[in-house]
Amino acid sequence: MSRQLTTRRGRSWGIVRRSPGGSARRAEREEGPAVASIQKRPDGVWRARYRDDAGKEHARHFQRKVDAQRWLDEVTTSVVTGTYVDPKTAKLTVGEWCDLWLVGYGTRRASTVRQATVHVKVIKEHFGTTRLSAVKPSDVKSWTVQLRQTYAPSTTYAIYRRLAQVMGDAVHDGIIPRSPCSRRTAPAQGQQRPYVATTDQVWGLYDAFPAHLRPAVLLGAFVGLRVSEAAALRVSDVDFMRGIVSPEIQYPSEPLKTEISRTPVPIPNELALLLSRNVETFGATTVVTNEIGRATSPWAIERAMRAHRGDVEGLPDGFRFHDLRHYLASLLIGKGLDVKVVQTRLRHGNATTTLNTYGHLWPDADESARSAVADVLAARADSLRTLEA
Structure with a gap:
């Protein structure tokens, strides 16, 4: 199997192929990035030139031949290592x-x-x-x-x-050889532990919201929908008989951002009944409506949240609709569900996101570890007492 070497002969470069027997023979010159030359002009200046992959010629002039050769060597090295950048685009x-x-x-x-x-x-x-x-x-x-x-x-x-x-x-695109951004330059993400509302606070919000927007509170706290998903949830996306919510679009009528966001969410009959009452009252094509029974918007829901969160004792000033998802996460974790179940119900792309956000909510993590070690030590002590007896 032959391999190609780039060498310089005289003033120009060529391609040398080495045969399986080890002997080298001069190959026919190939026009392309390997073609380069150095020539002395009548005024004594050395002109170095080369052609890139597109056949475009680049040239520079130097007072000394050694400087011209050094420049060509640098260009060749960048071509070989894959870091070559067109001087003009640079x-x-x-x-x-x-x-x-x-x-x-x-x-x-x-x-x-x-x-x-x-x-x-x-x-x-x-x-x-x-x-x-x-x-x-x-x-x-x-x-x-x-x-x-x-x-x-x-x-x-x-x-x-x-x-x-x-x-x-x-x-x-080949405009720069490497990015200046890396793990070393990345700032801290500054993630903060989310505020988790109590059950009484959730129902307080539900009661404070206007009747036509109350289903949004239910969809956020008990289904885990995001505000744009809750605003766009259609009646046809809810199976009231079997108790399944299947998000398909987000406001105004766009596809969901990820495939995992389309995961169906099971809901109890009691929740399906509450949602169906709003549908019967306003008769719209969406579950959450405005005052006259037409589809609402995420801004209307968030506006209601800002207007009424102060009516609920203990809720912080910055409480958002998205924080209702945190309540659902804490509810599921408190019932002993594992991380994979919580991930699925919140429709996170991976379990890492769930753990990074809600890992501190899993109860008795330290006590469980302490208990596991204590059980081993206790068994050892019982064994020793048995031998002594």
Whole structure:
């Protein structure tokens, strides 16, 4: 089996193939990135040139031949190691690349693009005029420190992840050889333990909400739906006889973000009866409605939450509709259900998310470990007493 070597003969480069017997023979020159040359111009300046994969020629001029050769060697090394970048595209700024990136990102859902646009605006405020290839890991780390002074830890992490995504796509396009974002530059996520409402507080919210929005509280606290899922839940998505809620869309009428979000959720007959009463009263195509029996919106539900959470004793000022999911998680964990069951009911993508968010809610973790060790020691002591007897 032959292998190819890139060598230099005289002023130009060629391809040498080594035969199975070990002898080398000069191959026919191939036009492409391996073709390069150094020539001395009449004015005494050395002209180094090469052609890239697209056949495009690049040239630089040097006062000394050794400098020209060093430049060609660096280019060749980058080609061999896969870190070659077109010199012209290397001049692209972060702001210019972000604008191009957003155009390609526009195929996502509108809400996702809006969020990305907000993140990109923050990125461009700091790195906009910087060349894409000039951003160093140390620059990213110092930038995240500045972000923490303005934004919450979770927001800072989200903006950083957007920069990592943008830079990763630049690497994929061959614009830069490597991304400045890595585990070493990532800021802390700043995850906080969620507030878990009591059962009395949940029913307090239910009673305080307007009648047409009360099913939203039930869907959040006992089904675990997110606010956009609760607002868009259709009557046809609920099997009232068998007691199954099957989320299919989110507001206004878009697909759910993940396949796991479409997991059917079993509900008791008592909950199905409460939901069906609202359907009978307002006669809409959705389970949650507005005042005149038409489909409502996530903003209307959140607005009601802000208006009435102060009516319930003990609820914090920042209590959101999403916090009702935390109540469901604590309810299931308190009944002794394992992490896989809780993950499925909350429709998390993996058990790690469930454990990271609710691991502290599993009861008696320390006592169970202490008891397990104590049982072994007690058995050992009983064994020794038996032998002594």
